[in-house]
Amino acid sequence: MSRQPTTSSAALEADLDTDLDADVIVVGAGPVGLLLGVELRTGGARVTVLEQLAEPTTESRASTLHARTMELLDERGLLDQLGPPPPGGTGHFGGIPLDLTVADPAHPHAGQWKAPQTRIEAVLHRRAVALGAEVWRGHRVTGLAERPGCVEVEAVGPDRVPLRLRAAFVVGCDGEKSTVRRLAGFDFPGADATKELLRADVADIDIPGRRFERHPHGLAIAARGPDGTTRVMVHEYGSTPRHRSGEPDFAEVAAAWWRVTGEDIGHGAPVWVNAFGNARRQVTEYRRGRVLLAGDAAHVQLPVGGQALNLGLQDAADLGRRLAAQFGDRPDEALLDGYHATRHPAGQRALNNIEAQAQLLLGGPEVDALRAVFAELLRLGPVPRHLAAMISGLENPYPARPHAPARQHIITTATTHRRTTMGTLTGKTALVTGSTRGIGRATAVRLAREGALVAVHGSSSREAADEVVASIEKDGGRAFAIQAELGITGGVHELFLALEQGLKERTGATDLHILVNNAGVMGGVAPEDVTPEQFDRLYAVNAKAPFFILQRALGNMPDGSRIINISSGLTRFANPQEVAYAMTKGAIDQLTLHFAKHLGPRNITVNSVGPGITNNGTPVFDIPEAAAQMAALSAFNRVGETDDVAAVVAFLAGDDARWITGSYLDASGGTLLGG
Structure with a gap:
């Protein structure tokens, strides 16, 4: 049995004359897609999540959560399932220490918190499925076409048999190489990477911890995880991204680490290796008719300080309530259009500050004077508060849940039981x-x-x-x-x-x-x-x-x-x-x-x-x-x-x-x- 969604606008051609396989198809079962699935099911929409990978990834590419995201997860009762996340220490801006708690010292989640992406995905997957979302792994999207009243999605399943699904809306949460973005024809202007960091999780090495340590020839970062592996990141000043068919091999990472630090880590056992750069792109519109984008499908940026993960989760929280409302008693297309109006500026703002951080972080001796001046500015009260609020997401509108009370949102921490009332005009x-x-x-x-x-x-x-x-x-x-x-x-x-x-x-x-x-x-x-x-x-x-x-x-x-x-x-x-x-x-x-x-x-x-x-x-x-x-x-x-x-x-x-x-x-x- 399928029910047909209604909308308030003839522009969406809502006179459906065919059953739908789902109200919303979400492409991508990473943290963004899974949180969106949770939001949509909470709002009563039928959701199918298509994921290309047959099994969840074991790579924790991101692990930092900021205050706004912690609010959102706390409101949904997910923090205890995440650990709850332990504090993540002092933040930074372009490698210069920045205490994120100054954004709002009274905030129940001030600062930054640590939760591996693998854990976030597992918790969100469990919640989404418990709410009734269908998560189909091993399904690769190959085609997309908007029809009157619906979107048709073509995919290939694990048995290589093609299938076709219909939904009222499709949301691409499928990352920076988004298939949905390409098939739907979204414009994705910006700039390719000019600088690159090599990154690896390595077992069986014992090296000093390093936090944005600047050497004569490059930048080195090293941190040992709870499982005994050490995450290393290295950038050689003046180097540019190499053209590779895939990820770099560990030998390349070890060689760069040797040239920058003089330490030999070549004997270590690589668990995971990749490279990332300061590419900076954002779609011109987060919605095209019945197709929408969230997370890295909508914006690509240097993953510094965890902002990429947090930005994507906040996209999902904002979109979820708007999209779920289209299947209720009072569908409102203007509400759905508000997703772009809210999240595009937030994304643009984040991309700007991340690019500024990339120059401070990855620049060579030519940025030393700039870093010195910036360090002085960060000692002036309003400056760290301003930057900390921007990084923490606290300057962005707070997305209400579909079923939340109209007048306030109550956030309760598991550790302090402090209650904070979000105002009725938050985000205005x-x-x-x-x-x-x-x-x-x-x-x-x-x-x-x-x-x-x-x-x-x-x-x-x-x-x-x-x-x-x-x-x-x-x-x-x-x-x-x-x-x-x-x-x-x-x-x-x-x-x-x-x-x-x-x-x-x-x-x-x-x-x-x-x-x-x-x-x-x-x-x-x-x-x-x-x-x-x-x-x-x-x-x-x-x-x-x-x-x-x-x-x-x-x-x-x-x-x-x-x-x-x-x-x-x-x-x-x-x-x-x-x-x-x-x-x-x-x-x-x-x-x-x-x-x-x-x-x-x-x-x-x-x-x-x-x-x-x-x-x-x-x-x-x-x-x-x-x-x-x-x-x-x-x-x-x-x-x-x-x-x-x-x-x-x-x-x-x-x-x-x-x-x-x-x-x-x-x-x-x-x-x-x-x-």
């Missing part, structure tokens, strides 16, 4: 204008607490914005400061130059998911005393700037983003001293209404929030009599706090508010309710 980016004080500051802090990377904007004081950022980072959030004066010619352009630069540096892209138009100026002038200059200033900052900020932001905002405009309760009740100000906020409400209609086809929500009397820190709120008079205007008999309004904004910024748009949300605490 936000701009809050006018966020150095009052409601804007409270909103920036709240969005960061929910996991967003927040651009904190100040109009006149960069120092004030820096202070808010420091406060957010002290509490474990992520933020950066930008400065631009609004209401003047070129102000919006200046704002977005700084915003895009900050986003690019931290995420590798310029996507903006949440815009909060908060910046504004008050009037406080009797109607008869308002001058044309004051009126123009109010409109320039409070109405004109938000319009053009919103207009400019649309080029950065993916479908499904959120726009929240801060209006005012003064559009609902009268205060003649603020008539001009209230008029500008009335314009904000119209901005909200009309753009909500305009952006509905993109699933972008646009709403406005109307605060009432809110304690923004001005001296009047410290006068008991005045505070009591203001509190009496609220149904709750108290003055509003900035956190009260920030909580409403955070709700509108999250997924739970996806069905609200074009609305004015009264956040005045019932000011003058019924009056």
Whole structure:
């Protein structure tokens, strides 16, 4: 019996008229393909995994797990089955020591951890099969064709008899020489390797341990494993990759080791030998119709510091929830398209930092000065935190599981039982204008607490914005400061130059998911005393700037983003001293209404929030009599706090508010309710 998947788009030609052999065929039973199988089965999709090798590999090409991957495995209850993994010691950047725990010292999995790839594959295989995934070994894919409503896969099994399978989707997790990538015609631009490391696991040798030891003629690394074998890696400065029909033989590795270190390891017994280089390639799209790629099938890079394995596992975790959702009650093609939008920048970011590490690690004496300067930079607090977060994957969006609660993800460590709540906005980016004080500051802090990377904007004081950022980072959030004066010619352009630069540096892209138009100026002038200059200033900052900020932001905002405009309760009740100000906020409400209609086809929500009397820190709120008079205007008999309004904004910024748009949300605490 087979069931037919449904999708939300005619572009996927979902009117299937034939049974399928599986909902998803995954090609490749390495760690990436097996984790994807686990995710898909957890989400209810029928999965067949095709693997060319008849038996699992005995080669542990990778063994390092980083904090983000540990989170993902912990969430799935897999860490105990992995050992749990022991700590992996200090990390590095291009061979220069880097303590990865500084990325987030409070993180339950801060640092790096050791788990051989063979063990990871065994654990994931056992889980995938227990969940009902079919894993077919000894099956080599030979053909691939997308048909209306499905993909046909041709393969040859262990008995050399060809077979043909049909599935709604096919995912290539078949490594850097991916057959799926080639057959589906993915573009794979980049550069071939210019430098090479020889690597071998060797038994029966006894040599000193070496960690990125630089010699006059090359680089040497040696580490003895728990089984008594020693992994050696060697690079000769100035050497280029050799053209071989297969892997190098052990004699070549031993000769290079002798030339670099002067040690003879030729008498050892090689368990495994290979060579790898700094090739750098990435597909231009992670999805083509019903065919998708993950792991090294989508990106090839120097396997330094374990990033390749971690990047691939994070690809699988992100894709799994999106793909499984296509077979549920609410299939969403836009959700599936989000896989490329999320993982392509993450892959590009990793490839860039790995190439930088390759130059530092494999360069000869010509990079010594650069290494010295880099070592100095790594002693400056923000630099190691930034690089450690990048390597650990903590700056990338956290993929939710298909069945995970919508509002949070709970991660529990087996060793400390520490519980960490992942925010509802983890992986999102936000701009809050006018966020150095009052409601804007409270909103920036709240969005960061929910996991967003927040651009904190100040109009006149960069120092004030820096202070808010420091406060957010002290509490474990992520933020950066930008400065631009609004209401003047070129102000919006200046704002977005700084915003895009900050986003690019931290995420590798310029996507903006949440815009909060908060910046504004008050009037406080009797109607008869308002001058044309004051009126123009109010409109320039409070109405004109938000319009053009919103207009400019649309080029950065993916479908499904959120726009929240801060209006005012003064559009609902009268205060003649603020008539001009209230008029500008009335314009904000119209901005909200009309753009909500305009952006509905993109699933972008646009709403406005109307605060009432809110304690923004001005001296009047410290006068008991005045505070009591203001509190009496609220149904709750108290003055509003900035956190009260920030909580409403955070709700509108999250997924739970996806069905609200074009609305004015009264956040005045019932000011003058019924009056």
